[in-house]
Amino acid sequence: MPQLFDATDPLNPLWHEEHLDFYVPVDNTEESFTTCQKRFEDLADLHRQGRLVLVSGERGCGKTALINRCAYWLHGRLRADGLGVEVVDLTQEASDSATVRERLSKVSEALVDKLDLLALLRGDRLYEKRTDPDGTYRNLPGYLAPDQWLIVLLPTVELVEELRYYDARAPQRTVFFAEAPSAVGVQHVSGRTLHLRVDAFEHEHASLFAADRLGRMPAGAVPPLAPEALDEFIQGDRKTTIREMQWLLFGVYETLRVQNSRPDEVTWEHLGRHFVREARRLRGERP
């Protein structure tokens, strides 16, 4: 995986365009992306009121990667219309353990800070009141150039109250992207919000994912994954996630890569040994 700090980091074409090529149509990630594209074909509504795009799902199922992909596409879509557009990443701007009030305030403050740094604000008054989220979102369009659009990546939202706030307050010419755990009560947001779901997947999609990753290697460079290996790993109603698959395959093949002798194929035992090895590492023992 090119340009990733950690093997399990989500894809991010906003930073690395080549990541676009690494999306695998597991679960309904592809359908979700298509839904997003369709929703934003017509931008007329957004001139009147902004929009919240909420992606919910289990941890590691590709929520962040999907948001990054959608934001990248929307950015291009707006640019293609000759509009000014800025992607503002606020995903790290609020702590999980802060109150909703504190989080809203922090995000609003960080948004205005970044817009100010980008010299996108016309006038200083918004900056002075940037810790007041109500005032910020109400007045934001007036402080931006008329053809300036914003794509705002929000921190993870886990409380309905916060979700409803962004649902109701997205300013015109602004699209909020937020991810939420699958358990959050998304039924409480309005129909205006675009809700995309991603989830864990079964054996078939796991194989698809593995084939994609291994297919990128030169022929014969690495041993193939035995057909039954994933059968043993994903049994019964057990499911897996993109993150788990990425961690497992990367770990197993990285270990094999530095070994002197390589097996003809990677079996479920190789996968099992990787888990045991990592468990030892967690216990502070030699892997």
Place this chain on the structure above:
Amino acid sequence: MDAHDPDPNGAVNPYPSSAVAQIADAGSTVMTIPTAAIRRATAVMDGYLTALRAAPQEPAGRVLAVVGDYGTGKTHLAAHLIRHAAERLDGDLQWMHLNAPPDTFVSLYRAFADKLADRRDVVDRQVRRLYADILAVEVRRSRVTEPLAESLLDGSLDPVAVVDTFGMMEHRLLEQLRQRLREVTDNTEFARALTLLLRGGFEDAVWEWIAGRPPAEVLRERGITGTLTATEATALQAMGVFAMLIGYGPNPFVLVIDELDQVLTAAGRRGTEALDKFKEMLHVFAASHTFLIIAGLPDLLDSLPRDVRARSGEQVRMTPLTTAETRGYIRYRQGDRLAPFTEESVVQLVELAHGVPRRVISLCHRLWRQARDRGTPVTPAMVRAAVRELYGGAGTQHVLAEIRQVLVGTGHDAYVPDYFLTDRPDSRVDYWLPVGRDDAGCGILLAGPMLEESDVATVENRARAAHAHRDCELLLVVLEPVPEQFLPRIREAVGREPLLYRPRSFADQLTAEVKAMTGRMEERYPQDGLLVPVAPHLARLDRRQSATQHMLSLLTGALDDLRVRNDQQLAAIHRDLSQLRPPPGAVTEPGADDLLAGLPAPVVEVFERALAAGHLHTRVGTLLTQAFAEGEAGRGARQAVRARIRDGRVHAATGVAALLTELVEAFAQAVAEWYALARQQPGGPTVAQRERLEEICQIFDVVHEYLPVFRLRALRDLVDGPGDGAGPEDLFGDLSSRVRQELLAALPGGAT
């Protein structure tokens, strides 16, 4: 504490200097005498441990109630059970010891939460254990990950780290944990809060909430809205939750709640709700894997309703040490030797210590040292002396103070301390409560340890003297239990069972006894007339008002000053004053000027000076008037008033000044009457008249002696400011002699 005390001679005293057990005692010097109570409690613990091992999934919870008097070894027993269990489990035991506060279950929970806060790891470990259980099921679903299950279950793999590192489905697993916690604790809010403990950043908010504070906003947003200490019910429920949580799984948890009777006594006063919740808590503990030890005084079980008592599981009553057990203990401590103790001294020791282990050990410590110092064996006489030293005088003052507090608190503040019913020294009662007429009343006697025949005889004499001279009800308060053989004699002499002083229950018991005694006396002396039906209410109101006034005086710091009057002195003053007064109808309320009108000028001058000095309260009135004045004079007066008017000494001095004025006026009146008669004798006063004058002067001197005239200084300081000079009281010291001298000088032949 079981530390040995080095002897001054260098040898080590084999007995601990303090026989107060600490639950943490685990040293090799701790010795447990295998009494019947210890053996029975140990059997209950063994049953618990066996059941837990045999069927870890089945609730093995036990409740063990341990009751006994102070020093009978309840805490020692609890500590023994913990040591015993820890030994059987190779140290793999969680336990906690609480001293119940004399308050509500809310306070008990706070004490529990405080301890828990110091041992966050216990809770954290249990939550992670539950999480590991869930994760183990998850990894066992695949052959690839199955080998991890064992490490998760034995605790060597942290489930949080596993989920994070392996990229497992955290949301779903945490939701499963929340569900499991709800099943375990039967409490949704706890399930939410405890789940949050596994997520970074919420620990402090959750632990603040567990400590009993209202939930922080970040918790309220997540559906945790209740405060655990809001009511006794929520506090008990919270304790139950932790019992379920900590006692979950195959590892045992022992919780000791010592002195529980303190909470139950308080709870009992407020109705049945708290007791119902307590019952529920016992049920929860029994349904968990917790071994709950509740310990308290013998009335712990008596204070519980029958159904709650039934839930209190096994009940162990601490029994006194027998002579054989004590002998065994001494031999153990002294390397299988009995000396310097003897068979006889051990018998005496057990008898006088009533077999109470704490006393036995304290006495052994003291007696061993004495025997060592003297180079003699321990004799029965030494035992008696040691008992007197340890349990005789010490605490008497404290008990007297507590009796006083009860009397005042119940509105009986007309009590007389240290009251002699006759001239005989053995007629002294420690407190006398006048009730009804004819000097009838109730007496409270306080007695030290009754070790010998002479001790009993003293109490018998005191009780009989009281009954002989007054119609009275008596109560004997004893600091030590009365030996069985002396009880019938004490009951017979006093008229009722002696009241043994026990620190926590004494006030309540004494209140009940006093109420009963005074009630009986009031029945014997009903009031006459129309007020009879309301008399009890009036008496109660009066007592209540007295109690209120007393509280006020306490608040203003005037208690001591108001209490200094001695009833005997006052009685004498009244008696003597009545002699100075003329018979009713002779003279009615003459003014000072009228009184002095017929007297010779020098005598008038002496009296006027005395009355002017005694009229300090009049000058106080002037000062108070001045305080309302404008300008500097008013400001100075206000300062003086503010500085001293609340001083109890000023209050007392005002009373003394009023009495003194009355005394001087009465003296002047008697003198004037004497002079009116004496001047009619042509040759001067007769011998009888001279003697009468002498008598009048003596009466004045005697009454003056009784009055605490020195207290007038406080009033003088108020009026004149502090000073060291002679006070007004100095004028009265020779008043009578000057009056006599001037009177006789004014009469023919009188100066001889």
